[in-house]
Amino acid sequence: MKGHAILHRVANQAVVVIFLTITLLAIPVSGLPLPSIIQEIVTRMGRNAFLVFSLILPIMAGMGINFGMVLGAMAGQIGLIFAVDWNIVGVPGLIFASLIGVPLAAILGALAGAVLNRARGREMVTGYILGFFMDGFYQLVVLYLMGSVIPVHSPAITLSRGYGIRNTLNLDSVRQSLDKLLNVQIGGIRFPLANYLVIFLLCLFILWFKRTKLGQDMRAVGQDERVAHAAGIPVERTRIVAIIMSTILACLGQIIFLQNMGNMATYNAHKQTGFFAAAAILVGGASVTRATISNVFIGTLLLHLMYIVVPRAGTNLFGSAMIGEFFRDAFSYAIIALALVIHAWRKRAKAEQERSLLRGNVIVRDGTNGTNPSPTALYGQNQGESL
Amino acid sequence: MNTAASFSVNQGGSQKVFVRRVVIRVFLICAWLLLGVYLFITYRAHTILLDNKGIPEKAISPLSRIQIQIDNQKPIELAPNERDKVMVVGRTHRIIVTEAGQTSPLVEKTINLAIGPDIYLLSVPALVAGSEEALTPFVQEIVRPKEEETPPSESTPF
Numbered sequence: 001m002k003g004h005a006i007l008h009r010v011a012n013q014a015v016v017v018i019f020l021t022i023t024l025l026a027i028p029v030s031g032l033p034l035p036s037i038i039q040e041i042v043t044r045m046g047r048n049a050f051l052v053f054s055l056i057l058p059i060m061a062g063m064g065i066n067f068g069m070v071l072g073a074m075a076g077q078i079g080l081i082f083a084v085d086w087n088i089v090g091v092p093g094l095i096f097a098s099l100i101g102v103p104l105a106a107i108l109g110a111l112a113g114a115v116l117n118r119a120r121g122r123e124m125v126t127g128y129i130l131g132f133f134m135d136g137f138y139q140l141v142v143l144y145l146m147g148s149v150i151p152v153h154s155p156a157i158t159l160s161r162g163y164g165i166r167n168t169l170n171l172d173s174v175r176q177s178l179d180k181l182l183n184v185q186i187g188g189i190r191f192p193l194a195n196y197l198v199i200f201l202l203c204l205f206i207l208w209f210k211r212t213k214l215g216q217d218m219r220a221v222g223q224d225e226r227v228a229h230a231a232g233i234p235v236e237r238t239r240i241v242a243i244i245m246s247t248i249l250a251c252l253g254q255i256i257f258l259q260n261m262g263n264m265a266t267y268n269a270h271k272q273t274g275f276f277a278a279a280a281i282l283v284g285g286a287s288v289t290r291a292t293i294s295n296v297f298i299g300t301l302l303l304h305l306m307y308i309v310v311p312r313a314g315t316n317l318f319g320s321a322m323i324g325e326f327f328r329d330a331f332s333y334a335i336i337a338l339a340l341v342i343h344a345w346r347k348r349a350k351a352e353q354e355r356s357l358l359r360g361n362v363i364v365r366d367g368t369n370g371t372n373p374s375p376t377a378l379y380g381q382n383q384g385e386s387l
Numbered sequence: 388m389n390t391a392a393s394f395s396v397n398q399g400g401s402q403k404v405f406v407r408r409v410v411i412r413v414f415l416i417c418a419w420l421l422l423g424v425y426l427f428i429t430y431r432a433h434t435i436l437l438d439n440k441g442i443p444e445k446a447i448s449p450l451s452r453i454q455i456q457i458d459n460q461k462p463i464e465l466a467p468n469e470r471d472k473v474m475v476v477g478r479t480h481r482i483i484v485t486e487a488g489q490t491s492p493l494v495e496k497t498i499n500l501a502i503g504p505d506i507y508l509l510s511v512p513a514l515v516a517g518s519e520e521a522l523t524p525f526v527q528e529i530v531r532p533k534e535e536e537t538p539p540s541e542s543t544p545f
Contacts, residue, residue, distance in 0.1 A: 087505060089476055092430035099423045154505065155529045173432060 015339050016285045016298065022331065023306045030312035037308055039189050044304040045297075046179065046195030047260040051253030051273060052280045052296045053202055054246045058123075059291040060210070061242035062222030065278045068112040068127035068243065072250025073270035074138045075104035079251070080258055081142070081165055081266070084173055085154050091181060093174040094255055101251040108134065109247030113240030124288065131274060142266060165266050175262040195256065202249070203293050218242055222289070250277075279303055279332045282339035289343070306331060427502070432476045434506045436525055439465040447512045452487040455511060465511065478502070484511055498522055 010017055027037070051069075058066040079101030083093045112130055119126035146152050147163030157166055182193035209215045217238045220228040229235050254273060258264050281291055284299020307328055314324020437455055441448040449467035456462040458480055463471050464487060478500050484493045494515050500507060504524035513521035 086427065087432045088426060088430045089432045090430065092426045096423065096426045096430070099419060099426070103419075155527075 013285050014342060015282055015335055016302070018338070019283050019302050019306065019331075019335060023302060023309060026306070026309045026313040029316055030309040031316055032309060032312055035188055037305070040308045041301060041304055042189060042191055043179075043260070044307075045300055046192045046199070047257050048253075048277075048280065048304065049199050049296060049300045050202060050256050051250060052277045052300050053199070053206065053293075054249035054253055055277055055281050055286075056206060056291050056293070056296065057209075057218065057242045057249075058246045059281075059286065059288065060215075060222050061218040061239050062225065062289065063116060063239060063242060064124040064127075064288040065274075065281070066127055066243060066246045066250075067124055067274040067278065068109075068116070068130045068134075069246055069250035069277065070131040070270045070274045071108040071112055071134050072101075072105040072247035073254035073273040074134060075101040075108060075247070076251040076254035077101075077258070077264060077266070077270060078104060078138075078142070080171065080174070080255060080264060081146070081157070081169065084169060084171060085152055085157055087154070087173050089173045090177040094178060094259055097174070097255050098252055101255065102248055105247045105251035106244050109244035110240060112247065113243035116243060117236045117239055128274070135271065138270075139267060167266055169264040169266050171258060171262055171264055174259050176260060178256060178259055192260075195260075198256065206293060214238070214241065275336070276303070276332065279336050283335055287339065287343050287346070303332070429477055431478075431502060432474055433500050433504070435473050435475055435480075436506060436508045437463060437465060437471045437473060438508055438510050439467055439469050439512065440510070441468075442510065442513060445513070445516075445518065447510075447516050447518070450484075450486070450493075450512050450515060453493070453511060454485045454487055456483045456485070457481070475500075482509075482514070484515060 051073075054069050054072065055065055058064065076097065079097035079099070082100050083097040086096075088096045112127065115130060116123045116126055141150070143159075143164040146165050147158045152158055152163075152165070155162075157169060158164060159166055178194050178198070179192040182197070184191045184193050210219070217228070217233045218241075220231065220233055221235050221238045225235050228238075250273070254270065257273075258269065280299040280303045281295055282299065283302050284295035284297070286292070286295035286299065310328045310331070311321050311324030314327055315321045317323075435457065439449050439453065450465075452464065452466050454462045454464050457473055457475060460473060460475075462485075463473060465471060479497060480500070481495070481497050483495045485491070486493055496514065498509075500522075501524070506525040506527055508523050508525040510518070510521050510523075
C-alpha cells in the first residue's frame, strides 16, 4: 500500500517528474559548466517570475490560466514606447512606463473580465482568442495610429514612412536599469537583487491578498460559484477583479522582462508571453484549478533550466542547435497539453468518485492504509484540491 | 416613523461613503498624474553636443585646449574645433569650463533646458564670451531607408 501511495503522489506531480527527468538527463549532455547554468537561471528567474505570478489570481478565482495576460503585456509595451520616446531614463523610466501601462491594463482587464464572464466554463480558450483579437487592435494602434493620430515625439523610433513604431525598439534608456540597481556578486554569480526584491514584495502581496475579504471571495468563487453566490459574494465582479489584477501584474511583468532584454520586438514580444508563463506555472506542478507561489518558482526554474540545457544538448547530440530549439518548443507545448489532459482526467475521476459516494458504493482508497475513506475525509481532499 | 428615520440615516451614510469613495479616487488619479509629470520633468534625458568651434559671424574664435565639466560627471577635454557629446538628466545643470592645466575656471554657469528638444548644441566659445545664444536646440535630421519597413512575422524567445 505504501507503493500505491508513492505512485499516487508521483501521478499527482507527473508533469514536474517528466520535466525534471528530461532536464536532468540533458544537463550532462549539454556540457555546460554549473556556474554558467546557475548564472543563467538567476538572471532568467529575476526576469520572468513576475510574469508567471500574474497567473495565480485567476486560477484562484476558478478561471483557469489567463491566456488573456497578453493584453497586459501589450499595455506594458505601450508604456515602454512612451518612456523611450520621451527618453526617460533608468528606474524612473520603468515607473513612467508603468504609470502609462497600468491604467491601460486595468481597462483591458475589465473588458476581458466582462467577456470571460459571458464565456463561463470556456475562459482559457476565450482568453486565448481574446489575446489574438487585441493583438490586431494593438497592431492598428502601434503600426498606424502612433505617429499619425497619437503624437510620437522622437522620429528615431518611427518607421521609415513617418508613422508607426519601428519593428525593434532599442530600450537603451531603461536597459537593465532594475537589474543594475542592486547588483551583488556572490561566489562569481551576479544577483540582480532589486528584481528579487520586487518579486519578494509581490509574494508578500499575494500572501496578504489571500487573507483579505476579496482574496477569500476569490477562493470561494473558485471553489463553487453557486455556493459563493448564495453566500452573497458578487461572483461576476470578483472574477472581473481577478482578471484586472492579473492583467496589471502581466503589464508590470512585461516591463521588467523587457528592461532585462534591452530591446523590444514591437509587434511580437507579447505574443508568446501567455503561453510560456502558462508552461512555467504548469511545469511547477500547478493545475488549472490550483496554483501556489512555490509552483511559480519551481516552474520558472525548471522551464528555464530546460531552455538553457536542451538546445546545447541538441547541438552536442545531433550537431545542430536547431534540433535542440525544436525540442525546447516541443516540450513546452507538450507540457501544457499534458497538464490540460491530466486536469481533464482528474476532473472526470473526481466526478466518478462523487457519483460512487452518492450511490454508497465507495471505490476509492485514501492511499495511506488501504481503508476506504470516510465521506468527510474525501470532502477534505476535494476541497484541498480546489483551493 | 422609526423605520423612516433609520432609512434616512442609512441613506445619509451611503451618501457619505459615496462621497468619500469619489474623493479618494479623484485624489489617487491626481497623485498618479502628478507622479507622471514629476518623472517626466525630472528624469527626461537630453544630449548636449559640446562644440569648440569658432563663430565667424560673431567674431568668436575657438578656445585652446579646454576641460568641460557638467554637474558631477567626468570632465571632457576638447581641442580647438572639436566636438563631443554628453547625456544629462533633468532640466538644470551646472557647467564649468576650465583651460587645460589651469585650476580657476574660465566660466561657471547654470543652464536650464526646455523639456521639448532631445539634443542641444552648446557652443563653448560663445558661452565663455557671454553670448546669450550659446545653447541652442539641435535638430537631428533622420535619414530614412528607402525600402519600407514592415513588421516581421517570427516570434521572439521568452
